[in-house]
Amino acid sequence: MNIGTRKILDRSFTALGIGSIVVMAIALLIVLVPIITNGIGAVFFTGTVEHRKMLINEFKRGDTDKLAEEIASSDRYRSTVYKMLTGFEAELDRMPPEKKAEYKEKYSQVKPALQALLGPLPGDPEPMLTRFKYGQTRWEKAEEKLHDFLYESKWDNSNPNVMSKEYFVSRALGFEGTTLAQLFPYVKENIDHMLLPEFTVYWGFITDSSVDSHFFGGIWPEIQGTFFLAVGAMLFAFPLGVIAAVYFTEYAKPGFFNSMLRSANSTLAGVPSIVFGMFGLAFFINTLKVSESKSVIAGALTLAIMILPTIIRAAEEAILAVPKTYREASLSLGSTKWNTIATVILPAALPGILTGGVISLGRAAGETAPIIFTAAVSVGSAIGLADVFSSPTPALSWNIYNLASEHEAASQIRHVQYGMVLALVSIVLLLNLSAIVLRARISKKLKG
Amino acid sequence: MADDSVGGNNRTNAFVISARKRAIQKVSKTMGEGMLLAVASFVAIVVLFIFYFVARDAVPFFQLRGFSEFFTSSNWYPADQPGQFGALAIIYGSLMVTLGSAMIAVPMGVAAAICLSDILPFSIRQYAKPVIEMLAAIPSVAFGFFALVVLAPLLQNNGGPMLMWAWWILVSPFLVLGVLVVSDLLTNSIKDPQRRRQLYAFLLTVLGLIAVFLLYKVGTLLYGIQILTGTNALNVSIILSFMALPTIVSVSEDALQAVGRDIREGSYALGATRAETIIKTILPAASSGILAAVILGIMRALGETMVVWMASGNSSHSPEPWFNYLEAIRTLTATIAGDMGEADQVTGSARYHVLFAMGLLLLVISFISNLVSERIVVRQRKILSGQ
């Protein structure tokens, strides 16, 4: 090959390496940006009067007088809508039968669309589910529902070779010539008078419990459950891990038995997380019977086993990084080996050990598979500290899965899902960030 | 004062202790060490327990149904009466996403590791490392959520154009390089510089045109593809490759760092370019460590649950044709996660035990690959340290 081609190859090789790192950074951004931008929307959004009504009714928070005023003002516009509806219903009765059947069918779609937008209409029976008691609480959802109200969605199946396509037909056209035709332009014109959108900061998203399986309210039970599980796992795994690391670094003599123990450690690190969940179910719940069925304690124990190898490795590394001279100095002053470990080596290794601990804490908080069979429930309120031995808990990681994949109206509550993902990701990344800061402080401290 | 306490008048034999005290010391020391050992062996006991308890609940399945159905049949109807437990399609699904993610993550990961250890200056490396750490820290359920809510609709609605652009962006640089190298190699044997230059230019044009044609033709072919569902093997493979990348990068970077400076310098001194040095001397020296990294990365993809559960479509049929990554598939982990909820009500049924059989399969695979990668790393360390 001539030198020119070789140089080109060399440069493109460099470009390949740099390119793959750039792609990794971009991948990180692509994943994080939608999570962050949409997740923030769970707390900061344009709320409607329905949101404020919900807050006062369900959480007893907000300005009652102001709300009464707002309801009065929105009712002025809504009453016109209601009048149009009753007017049309009367007109419907007067129609000839075949025409009546046609319009009635169309009208039966209009009413639910309007209910979804504005909440129950006057004269409707009190709904059973909280989600039907209010109209749209968020403005961007209200705009979607307004579109559903104004246009009927249809599917074009004419070409069998291509996937069918969705298209929209204006409902107003369908009611041309009747009194209801005016309803659609009226609602479109006056929707903001009826819903009174207003920029809202809803910190309750973090501190409230959920209402009607996350249609309203916040994610406090999940946050608390994640906290219980992760901290519980640490309570078991951290002391065990540090003691095991002390044994490996200070006492273990090289040999077959010791290398077996080390192999066991790396094997445990490689076990798929779902297998930990099965083990937790088969051992802690079905065999040891730490609890009747799923419970926080069973989940925490399972997570503890999962993070144990990470803690042991981090602690080992931290202890090995303590200069040999500290050990010598302490021993030469007449300290026993145990005393040297407790008063000199562990304090010096502490930041490193804590770094490993904090990263493991993040891992325990973010992991889902081990708690599916051992600790997590889909809906539930925050549990007390006394209940950790008997009752399961909702947790962020599990409920993200549950709301996104199994919730009956998953696409209705995307903002809650995004909010949860953001909460979980920020908890984990903040823990990792503090680990990085801790690590930076170690080197600073050791330099004096 | 110290002056009084040392010297002739105060010499004591205080460091000699009685036999009894010595015995007590010895016993307490042994006991303390024994307790530490007990805690340290806890990990080994846990590993044994995991194997025992998973196997305990897996064995009844094989007793009830034998081995052949599980490994050879694709009929997965566990809820029927009587149920059918052919896991072949599910095992194949696991294999497919693992392979798919490896195809993306291994070249990228190794290239990134080379870049980190040999190419980038330290100042930039400092910023690249946290990116990798963050990628490793993001919980799997967040990746799964992204795959389900963001990536799947994108693939479903704009699959064709996305595939076309991916093809163009990924393949065109390699085609350009290929054309250059092939033209160079073909003209190498010609002595006369005048003729050589002419032939080189001619080959460049012809091969270049072929390459452009190939790019365009395959591009339009891809553009026409309609992806029926966004939750498919391709989606999962992409996301799993992100999750396997940090492991591959950090372990292979360690392996590359372990290759000494002298080997590099020796190669440079012979007039090799950086790329040639890396490919011809460093990569072979670090190959076993990189192999270990690849095994660990693949295991991460194989053992991952949430992403595949949320975004693989969970269809228990093999895709048609077998290499079609655009169809929904189902994996072992997702099956365990999804079916346990219904199956654990009926402990003792084949439906419950088949899930543990799957768990045992995963466990055995992960155990073997861990052992292998550990051996590889130990061997490489020995070779490099010249023992």
Add this chain to the structure above:
Amino acid sequence: MLMTADAREISQRAPAQKATRDMYIPPARKKISGGGTAHISAKEFSVYYDEFEAVKKVTADILSKYVTAIIGPSGCGKSTFLRAINRMNDLIPSCHTTGALLFDGNDIYGKFTDEVLLRKKVGMVFQKPNPFPKSIFDNIAYGPRLHGVNDKKKLMEIVERSLRKAAIWDEVCDRLDKNALGLSGGQQQRLCVARTLAVEPEVLLLDEPTSALDPKATAKIEDLIQELRGSYTIMIVTHNMQQASRVSDSTMFFYEGVLVEHASTAQLFTNPKDPITEDYITGRFS
């Protein structure tokens, strides 16, 4: 030579109590009251790392309250010998000994020796200053606390006394709560001496204490050794022959694990008996 009855009894038990008498003490040095008896004596004492004999059958007496220097080329076993005295070699699993090493007549490697109590009596200062990453106060108080002193006032007394003895009190008295790693190298090393003195040892082992220091800090450490001479039995391993001749009363020369010559410093440096010693001190090898 004044000896209490108690000490006499011990020295009668100790067989190698008679010291080498041909020792020369430079007149400029202050007189030492008491001392001059064999504080540590080695009898056919060897140290092995696995099969390798690092110190070969050394027989010698170290006089109490005097300064003994150990010189020799690298790898000659001088550090190993020093570290054998307070059993720091126990940290190396492959290390074992034969022969006897007596401290006040009791075998250091005896069956009933408690190495923790031994190390309290035999303090050590290392090549590189190695203060703990704690405050200056906590560094000095570390030893006394280990041995049961917890009273704050008493600790403060000990800290001040030790720091004064190590001639560093004036430099650090206003920042006792600061991290010891913030001190300069020379100060750190004197702090390490003070830390060792705080447990009130009888013997001070210095393992090349100035090899990591600049000349100015080295001079301060040497002054300090002169200060402490007469109060403690001091052994110093050094690469620097001038240093040995400046600070020590007697000198041991090790070569390939063998104690080649042990004599008063003046004699060893001016009139060595062994040709190898002469070659070494005249710089023919190092």
